[in-house]
Amino acid sequence: MALQSLDILRRSATPTATPQVRNTVEVAKLIDVTTCIGCKACQVACSEWNELRAEVGTNIGVYDNPVDLSDQAWTVMRFNEVEENGKLEWLIRKDGCMHCADPGCLKACPSPGAIIQYKNGIVDFHEENCIGCGYCVSGCPFNVPRISKQDNKAYKCSLCSDRVAVGQEPACVKTCPTGAIQFGSKEDMKEVAATRITDLKKRGYDNAGLYDPAGVGGTHVMYVLHHADKAPLYSGLPQDPAISATVSLWKGLLKPVATLGIAAAGLFGFFHYITVGPNRADDEHAEDEKETVK
Amino acid sequence: MKEQLIQRYSAPERINHWIVAVCFILLAISGLAFFYPAFFWLTGVFGTPQLARIIHPFVGVVMFLAFLRQFFRYYHHNFIDAEDVKWMKAVGTVMKGGEVGDTGRYNGGQKGMFWLMSGCMALLLLSGIVAWRPYFAASFPIPLIRVALLVHASSALALIAGIIVHVYAALWVKGTIRAMVEGVVTHAWARKHHPRWYREMTGNKR
Numbered sequence: 343m344a345l346q347s348l349d350i351l352r353r354s355a356t357p358t359a360t361p362q363v364r365n366t367v368e369v370a371k372l373i374d375v376t377t378c379i380g381c382k383a384c385q386v387a388c389s390e391w392n393e394l395r396a397e398v399g400t401n402i403g404v405y406d407n408p409v410d411l412s413d414q415a416w417t418v419m420r421f422n423e424v425e426e427n428g429k430l431e432w433l434i435r436k437d438g439c440m441h442c443a444d445p446g447c448l449k450a451c452p453s454p455g456a457i458i459q460y461k462n463g464i465v466d467f468h469e470e471n472c473i474g475c476g477y478c479v480s481g482c483p484f485n486v487p488r489i490s491k492q493d494n495k496a497y498k499c500s501l502c503s504d505r506v507a508v509g510q511e512p513a514c515v516k517t518c519p520t521g522a523i524q525f526g527s528k529e530d531m532k533e534v535a536a537t538r539i540t541d542l543k544k545r546g547y548d549n550a551g552l553y554d555p556a557g558v559g560g561t562h563v564m565y566v567l568h569h570a571d572k573a574p575l576y577s578g579l580p581q582d583p584a585i586s587a588t589v590s591l592w593k594g595l596l597k598p599v600a601t602l603g604i605a606a607a608g609l610f611g612f613f614h615y616i617t618v619g620p621n622r623a624d625d626e627h628a629e630d631e632k633e634t635v636k
Numbered sequence: 637m638k639e640q641l642i643q644r645y646s647a648p649e650r651i652n653h654w655i656v657a658v659c660f661i662l663l664a665i666s667g668l669a670f671f672y673p674a675f676f677w678l679t680g681v682f683g684t685p686q687l688a689r690i691i692h693p694f695v696g697v698v699m700f701l702a703f704l705r706q707f708f709r710y711y712h713h714n715f716i717d718a719e720d721v722k723w724m725k726a727v728g729t730v731m732k733g734g735e736v737g738d739t740g741r742y743n744g745g746q747k748g749m750f751w752l753m754s755g756c757m758a759l760l761l762l763s764g765i766v767a768w769r770p771y772f773a774a775s776f777p778i779p780l781i782r783v784a785l786l787v788h789a790s791s792a793l794a795l796i797a798g799i800i801v802h803v804y805a806a807l808w809v810k811g812t813i814r815a816m817v818e819g820v821v822t823h824a825w826a827r828k829h830h831p832r833w834y835r836e837m838t839g840n841k842r
C-alpha cells in the first residue's frame with residue numbers, strides 16, 4: 343500500500359532515479375530458528391494486522407497449516423523433522439518474503455511502481471499498480487509472491503511497512519512469545535545474531551550461522567540457523583539463492599539486443615529508401631525499355 | 637490503354653491477411669509496453685494497463701488461428717528451391733533494385749520470411765500459453781515459466797524485426813500493397829518481380 347513516509351530506493355519498471363538524498367537506516371528482521379517453538383503466534387498476528395483470513399484448511403498429517411503461502415497467508419511456519427548428529431531435530435522455519443537487497447520480483451515486474459524497494463530495505467507490492475502478469479513469481483528466487491484469485495493481483499509480506507513507517511516493529515515481531523523474531527537496524531540484527539551464533543557453537547552446533555545470502559545482495563529478513571551449511575534442511579531454503587540466469591538474460595541482455603535489432607531494421611529501411619529509392623515496375627516506359635534491352 | 641491485371645489474392649485471403657496484421661499490431665503495442673518500461677504508456681491504447689495485460693493473450697490466440705489458416709493456404713508455395721538460393725546469395729543485387737533468378741510466386745526472401753513467421757508464431761503460442769495468467773501459468777513449474785517468458789520475448793522481438801522488413805519490402809516494391817488491398821497486380825509488376833509466376837498465370841512465353 344502506498345506510503346510516502348518511507349523513502350523509495352527503487353521502483354519496478356522505472357529506469358530513472360528516485361530521490362536519494364536522505365540517509366535512511368537499513369532495517370532487518372532476524373528470525374532465530376533455533377529459538378522458535380512453532381506456536382504460530384506470528385502467523386496469527388500477521389493475519390490480524392493485515393486483515394487477512396486464510397481459509398480454514400485440513401490437517402495433512404503435519405503441523406503446516408495453511409500448507410502454503412497465499413494471498414491470504416503472507417507468512418507460514420514450515421515444519422521439518424530431520425536426523426542430525428544422531429538426534430532427531432524438529433526444524434521450524436517461518437517462511438515469507440526475504441526482502442532481498444537485489445529483489446528478483448522487482449527486476450521482473452513490468453508495471454511501473456507495482457513493486458517498491460524502500461531505502462530502509464523493505465520490498466513492498468503496491469497492488470493498485472499491479473497488472474497481474476505474475477512476472478514477480480518468476481523473478482523471485484524464494485517462491486514467495488502469490489497472485490490472488492479474487493483480484494488477480496500479487497501479494498506478499500510487506501514487513502509491515504505501514505507499522506515501520508511510524509516507528510513500530512512488524513506485527514509478528516511484536517507478538518513472538520519467545521523473542522525468536524527481532525527487528526531493528528540491519529547492523530544491530532547482525533550483532534544480535536553473532537552473539538547467538540557464538541552461543542550455539544559453544545553448545546555443539548559447529549555450523550551454526552547467519553543466513554543473509556550474498557547471491558541476492560543480502561536480505562532484510564535473516565535467519566539464525568543451527569545448520570547454516572545445510573539450508574535446504576529447513577523445508578527447502580535455498581543454500582545460495584540468486585536471481586535465475588534465465589530471468590537475468592530476459593531482463594538484461596535481451597533488451598539491448600532487441601533494441602539494436604529493431605532499430606537496425608527500421609533505420610535500414612529508411613536509409614535504403616532515401617538512397618536506392620523505390621523499386622518500380624508498373625510504368626509503361628520502364629517496360630518498353632526492358633523490352634528493347636532484351 | 638487499359639491496365640493489364642492479374643489476380644494475386646482473393647477477398648477471403650485479403651481479409652485473412654488483415655486480421656493477422658491488425659492483431660499483430662495490437663500484440664506488438666501491448667507486448668512492447670510490457671517489455672520496455674519506457675513504453676509502458678502504450679498500454680493506454682487498451683484503456684488501462686490491466687486491460688492490456690488481459691486482452692493481449694486473447695488477441696494472440698485469434699492471430700494464431702488466423703495465421704494458421706494462412707499457413708495452410710501458402711506453405712506449398714514456400715518450399716525453397718535452387719532459384720531461391722540463387723536469389724538469397726545475390727540479395728545485394730536485389731537491394732539495388734535488380735532482379736535475380738527465375739522467381740516464381742514468391743522469392744527467396746519472402747519464403748524465408750514465411751518460415752521465420754511460422755516458427756515465431758508457434759513459439760509465441762506455446763510460450764504464451766505457459767505464461768498465461770490466471771488460466772494456465774499456475775499449472776506449470778516456475779523454471780519453465782521463466783524459460784517461456786524468455787522465449788516469448790525473444791521470438792516476439794525477432795518477429796517484430798521481421799515484420800518491419802516485410803512491411804518495408806511491400807512499401808519499397810511499388811505495386812505490392814495493391815496486391816493485398818485490391819487483390820491485383822499489373823503484368824509489368826509480375827513480369828519484373830515474379831517472372832515464372834507471370835508465365836504460369838498468363839501462358840505468355842516471357
Ligand code: HEM
Binds near residue numbers: 664690694757762789
Ligand atoms: C500467439 C499467441 C500469444 C499468446 C497466447 C501470448 C501471451 C502472452 C502472455 C500471457 C504474456 C504475458 C503478459 C500477459 O499476461 O498479457 C505475453 C507477453 C508478451 N507478448 Fe505475447 N502472446 C501471443 C502472441 C504475441 C505476439 C504475436 C507478439 C509480438 C508481436 C507478442 C509479444 C509479447 C511481448 C513482447 C510480451 C512481453 C514479454 C516481456 O515482458 O518480456 N505476443 N504474451
Ligand code: SF4
Binds near residue numbers: 467472479487
Ligand atoms: S503480477 Fe503485479 S507485482 Fe507481479 S510482476 Fe506483474 S505487475 Fe508486477
Ligand code: SF4
Binds near residue numbers: 438442445447
Ligand atoms: S523474497 Fe522474493 S518477493 Fe521477497 S523481495 Fe526477494 S524476490 Fe521479492
